[in-house]
Amino acid sequence: MSGHLHGVVQTTRTDPSRVLEEIKRQTLEQLGGLPGTLYGPIEEALKADSLKGDGRNHHFEDQAALWVLRQQQASHVMAFRQHVGLGFEAFRSPGSAVGGLGGSPLQLVGEQQLAFDLDGERLTEALEQRYLRPLEMLDGRLKMLSQAIGAPAGANPSGPYRLVRAFTALYSDAQVNESLRLRLFRQYEFELSRVLGDLYARINNLLATAGYGVGMAGGAAPNAPARAAEERRDRNTLDDVFDTVPHREAAASVPHDYNGAPGAGYGGDPRAAHAGAGYGAQQQASQADVAAMASELAELRSQLHAWREGLIKAGGLPPTHQQPQRSMAPRRELRVEEVLGMASLLQPEPPDAYARALAVSGRLGETIRDQLYDGARRLGFNPDQTCFSAEEDDAIDLVALLFDSLFRNHALQDRARRVYARLVMPYVKVALTDNAVFVKREHPARRLLDAITEACEGNDGETPQDRDLLERASEISQRIVCDYNEDLAVFELAHAELDAMLAQHRRRIELQEQRAAKATYGRERLGAARSQADQAVRERIGESRLTQAVADFIATPWRHHLVQVMLRENDDPKRRAQAMALGDALVMADKLAAENRGRELADQLLALQPIIVQCLASSGLDDSAAQHGMAGLVRALSTPDKERSEHPLPSASDIEEDVAEERRLYLASGSAQVAHDPLLAERMRQLEPGDWLRLTNIQGETIAVKVAWVSPLTSRFLLVNRRGVRALVASAEELAILAASGRLLVGAERTAFDEAMRQVRRHLDRVI
Known part of the structure; x- marks a missing residue:
């Protein structure tokens, strides 16, 4: 058996040249074709801009320049790959001139090249800031790799500086105006952002597994x-x-x-x-x-x-x-x-x-x-x-x-x-x-x-x-x-x-979560509208003795029409008052018919005809069916001695099946009658969207839930699980009942690890 324990940090490393070649291969594989992906999206954007333009923007100049660039797409891809490859040669031999990008630093620079350089510097800074952490780790590992090669530390060959310089070198001689240049840089930045995170993760992982970066302290053994x-x-x-x-x-x-x-x-x-604390810089x-x-x-x-x-x-x-x-x-x-x-x-x-x-x-x-x-x-x-x-x-x-x-x-x-x-x-x-x-x-x-x-x-x-x-x-x-x-x-x-x-x-x-909140709010508005409509029906039927046709009209088409008006046009008091007045007018028409006041009844029905037809149409009847319904109502009222009686009041609206299911799952039957702690209910009213709770159902299964929304209509709380799916909608009083029974825990941690450690500590406290 070897005297070296398996699993202890070792300093054995893969051949640095092979590692560098593998990094080069992965970089070219991920980035080598980027120039060829730029022109298509830019062309589509130019077409869209030209369609919605006002005629003063001459996009044809950009399109013409882009067409010229597309003809050179293959050569651009090859040149870009060559420039990126030269960066790796420069890393291997920093003193050589093989990795240079551009000409001599003392040569005259044209306006176009200067503009590209300035935009390139801004893009480089943005990318370095965005990928600061992986780049820092990568620089440390590449430094160790260059020491293993026996060369001075060079610039990261896959870093933002090299990639942006390779990009700007492609267009040094191309005729690109300012508008197209900005589009090229934006599209290049977008394409880089899609692949750089994964690329840097792969390179860091490759270097770490090859033995470059253990401890991140200049390559010294951890037990030095x-x-x-x-x-x-x-x-x-x-x-x-x-x-x-x-x-x-x-x-x-x-x-x-x-x-x-x-x-x-x-x-x-x-x-x-x-061995573990080698990660990152030690903190004070x-x-x-x-x-x-x-x-x-x-x-x-x-x-x-x-x-x-x-x-x-x-x-x-x-x-x-x-x-x-x-x-x-x-x-x-x-x-x-x-x-x-x-x-x-x-x-x-x-x-x-x-x-x-x-x-x-x-x-x-x-x-x-x-x-x-x-x-x-x-x-x-x-x-x-x-x-x-x-x-x-x-x-x-x-x-x-x-x-x-x-x-x-x-x-x-x-x-x-x-x-x-x-x-x-x-x-x-x-x-x-x-x-x-x-x-x-x-x-x-x-x-x-x-x-x-x-x-x-x-x-x-x-x-x-x-x-x-x-x-x-x-x-x-x-x-x-x-x-x-x-x-x-x-x-x-x-x-x-x-x-x-x-x-x-x-x-x-x-x-x-947003859809759940909108759906819940819609249900609440519908429930409120139905409750108000039911109350209006009770007030008009009540103890009045009405003909069956009038009572049926008020209990069904008129109630449905009233609900629709409250939902769609609740902000229009005139429409709401008009819908309410229709119910009162029908009760009055039935009274006129009972008193055999035919002329007044006829005038009343003629005045109500457009509104009644409109009410029937809101229930889904076409004009012919609405006219037929109006005729049936007139026939019923045309006979003064028509039988009139009291009619049963409408029952409360049924709760939707899914709402009833969640209440059976989390709220015991009759919870509305169970006394709650006022102080605990007041604590629940202070919950805000984003607060995390732990909710236990009747069967004892516990889930983490978040307050996603508080209803402005009923002040009830929408609780969703970590997938954004609605778990329960409950009032502060109902939450207080759940908390008092031990099935609701306020103040759960946002992250799973924090919550798990909290549960561990609670478990130890409880057992001990």
């Missing part, structure tokens, strides 16, 4: 003495504060909520801490913040220990060598590097055991330990003579509780279980080496887990977009398994890729 000494000298970083007594004990635990505070590595081993923290964090960490760690000991005493964890208890014969505690080696050995293996454990609450931690001890046996360690340290136990339990909380409380489908099962061992390795994942909200591993949960939560794959999202999340989890080797850049690149896809998904969710 100079680096350890440097870490000890920098006393303002959390890594060093936690590496000193009295904070070393606190460093192994996690606060449930800390606003972006940086974290530290587990235990007192600066090498293990630095005030002594007060450090003290508060240390207190939070120590408290949670003590809770973890009490929870574990309680499980052992209660028989929840059998006191075997595979469980974290310290009362047995002394054993050697495994070092972090050794546990990392076990985890790295297990990382690429099928995650079936973790998937099964996620299906049973509380089994994941036991399964992780079983698998790690199995890896220990394969690496030659005797489990009877070794045990996990307290810090390692904490890391395992926190990851197990975190994943269990995510799967229990975020409406994840069974098909997402394998996605999370693959990530268990990589996140155990993160927890062992980088405590910041639990305290720093911007930590890449934390953000990736948030993005994966966002992609999977409530996603049943019904639509093609949802299926694509699930497939991408699955691919990314597999990529983490394949590529993660203590370099957190893998998580950041994976998050950037998934987040770009989720941006479109969030837009769809936003539109879904």
Whole structure:
């Protein structure tokens, strides 16, 4: 067996020339054809502008110049690829002139070339600002690559400067006016924005997996003495504060909520801490913040220990060598590097055991330990003579509780279980080496887990977009398994890729929320109109004795007409008053008929005829049917001794089936009569759109819901799930009843990781 533990950071690297050639190949593959994609969209835009122009804009000049450029499209593509390729040659040999773009810096520059250069500088600055973070990482890795080649550090051959210079070099001799030049730059920027994010992610990932960028500290080995000494000298970083007594004990635990505070590595081993803390620049923290964090960490760690000991005493964890208890014969505690080696050995293996454990609450931690001890046996360690340290136990339990909380409380489908099962061992390795994942909200591993949960939560794959999202999340989890080797850049690149896809998904969710709000408002307006119409019908029928024809007309066509007027023309008081007056006039006409006042009745009906026909037409009758209905009404009123009687009042409008279903799911029957806490109801009235809650239905299933909209008509709250689908519409009083019964929790966290850690802490508090 090799003396080097599998999984510990190594300095073995792929041949730099081969890596550079692969970067060149991917860059040309992604960007080589860009000039050929510019002209089509510009031509379409020019055609559209010419159609809607006022005649003063002469787009034919731009179209003529564009036509000339299109004839040279093939040569432009070849020249562009050549210029990009020269950038890589310049990177390989910075002192040579082969990578130069343009002529001598002392030559005279024409006005057109100057304009292109100025626009190119602005585009370069915009792109560098947009891709600042991946470019910084890429520059650091390329610097290490150039050192491996044995050449001075050169400019990034796929960076914005080179790409923009290659673009401007194409048109140095072309006749391009100002309008077309601006269109070319805009279209080029648009095309670059579509591919650069993915390209930089691929190159960063390629360099990281090839061994250029581990630790991101100039290529020195993570355990170099100079680096350890440097870490000890920098006393303002959390890594060093936690590496000193009295904070070393606190460093192994996690606060449930800390606003972006940086974290530290587990235990007192600066090498293990630095394996994860090498990501990015170390951040400063005030002594007060450090003290508060240390207190939070120590408290949670003590809770973890009490929870574990309680499980052992209660028989929840059998006191075997595979469980974290310290009362047995002394054993050697495994070092972090050794546990990392076990985890790295297990990382690429099928995650079936973790998937099964996620299906049973509380089994994941036991399964992780079983698998790690199995890896220990394969690496030659005797489990009877070794045990996990307290810090390692904490890391395992926190990851197990975190994943269990995510799967229990975020409406994840069974098909997402394998996605999370693959990530268990990589996140155990993160927890062992980088405590910041639990305290720093911007930590890449934390953000990736948030993005994966966002992609999977409530996603049943019904639509093609949802299926694509699930497939991408699955691919990314597999990529983490394949590529993660203590370099957190893998998580950041994976998050950037998934987040770009989720941006479109969030837009769809936003539109879904807007549609749900509009549909709910429409239902409320319809319900209010029907209630007012029913009240108007009751007032006119009431205890009056009417002919059957008049009563039927008021109860059906007139009521429907009244609802339509209230919905469509509620802002027109004249139309509303006219519709109301029709009902009163029909009651009066029936009274005139009963009193045998024929002349007055005839005058009344003649005056009402246009309005009655219009009322019948609003119910969908054509002119002939409306006239026939009018004739039936006249016949009924023409006989004074026609039977008249009291008529039943209309019943309340039925609730729509989907509304009734959601009320059966979340609100117990008769909730309107259940007393509510006025103070709690007042607290609910303070909820605003964007607030997150946790809602539990009658069957005990809990989902995260957001206040998407507050009705200006009824002040009810529209609650939607994370997919933007309506979950419940309820009043403040109904929400107060739900909260009092423990089925509504106010103040849920916005991100899945934050909410999961909150649930973990609540679970520990409840158990202890």
